[in-house]
Amino acid sequence: MKIVVASGKGGTGKSMFASSLALLFSEITNVVACDCDVDAPNLGLWLGVTTYDSVEAISTSERAKINNEKCVGCGKCFENCAFGAVEKIDSRFIINPLLCEGCGVCQLVCPTKAIDLAPVMNGEIRIKKTKWGFPLVSGQLKPGETGSGKIVQELRKRADELSHEIMILDAAAGIGCPVIASITGCDYAVLVTEPTPSGFSDLMRVLKVVNHFSVPYGVILNKWDINPEASQRIEKWSGERFLGKISYDREVVNSIVNLRPVILSKSKVKKEIREIFEKIQESIEKECS
């Protein structure tokens, strides 16, 4: 069973909730937690993890390089690159490593075979057996590298190899490649939103991806009390999909400052999260049986 936590908007509480969900499920079954936000992985911090048992450098992308001795300056690479990664400086062409996706089009169109593609070590996969008894698989795309979706695929493979009944996947913000790679193939999605126009608008956008892959979902409203009227509208809109709401509590900030999981803190949201956990189990039973 794979449960993905997503939201579209950043900072709505995905990692906070995903860490809680992993801890709560670990009380009853075998869990693996999977941090799929490879740009800005924070699930570890919410579980109090700052060091890893294993760190493996991986390559999921390639990068082009122009050999100046063979280049005749025809500009075909420049004309054909869909990502704007070939730059013209005076009469010479160079590859901007920050923009190259490694698709190989430049190499294909180069008449003098002046372009080579070489693998790039663009990320890491880190694994930690947490002190809570279950493993965390976390990925990191190196800043400035491409291929975040493929790193997500790779770390999901590693997580799959670890014995588990439930996999909790914490998705990145947005709705692009890393998020698509996180949602695809999941059995259930927990969508975290907040009572703000942007929280709701981004929920609608991530929902399009979730529906595209026909993943059953439920909605959680975080920080509901910062705007009770807006919360009421979202709750009504969610109907049967509504899983529950979590209060805004500055104690949550203290728990992350102290690297203590929220459900083990003094925060009042502990109880609310437990109630949502019960509701998720019911919802999964109904949707996925």
Added chain:
Amino acid sequence: MRLIASTGGKGGTGKSTFAILSALKFSNQGKKVLLCDCDVECPNDHLLLGRELQEPEPIYQDFPELDAEKCVSCGICSKICKENAIFWVKGKPPIFFEDLCSGCGACWIVCPQNAIGTKKKIIGKTFEMKINDNLWLLTGMSEPGIVETGPVVKEVKKRALELAERIDAEVLIVDTAPGTHCNVIQALLGCERAYIVTEPTPLGAHDAALILKLLKMMKIPSEIVLNKADVGDPNVIKGIADEYGVQVTIKIPYSERLIRAYSEGKLDRMVDLI
């Protein structure tokens, strides 16, 4: 014209809030300002200003389309595709998975039969609007399901520079997506200064370090904007700032009034905060 960016690595730290408040502040000073929302996967600047997006201008990109009559089922397209977006079994024509396709063009370039043509597909849209006498907003939005949003941001930036010239803007403020990958890189390209909006928590510090690393590679000078400055532990940010040799230049205090204005789409009331 000044070209500055509001970014931050982590989501929900206040990038859009800072970008909007800065844009309003400059425009109140009588400067002509263009705010460009480059968080194309989840653009929100218009919502925070209580506006609706109107009159979309589509952004197109070429995607492959197979001409089954010309195809000889050789499978070369499938082998060349780095995204594994083309599925092929011997003796059968290839099947294209649009969900995985980045539109790079390798397949139609490599096809020996010229059996792969192109079709234009909308990958995103831009929306232009005037907020007040001195302030314009250009919002970029990707189509849901588009894998590579970097090319969308690239076109949004191009249109922003054209609009900036048309309105004679003195400042162009780019609001980026969270994260550090292609869509953020495209948004940061060409910016003369980046403001890293973060919060005083281990999460903020962790993600600010990642974006600082990227900005260093891109040789873009940067400074830190500490949001909710009085919640959490400011020392964690100080450590990162020292490590990368940048300053915390702006502090925004935790404010119930700001949270309320944000949730009501009325950020224009909060310009006194920075």
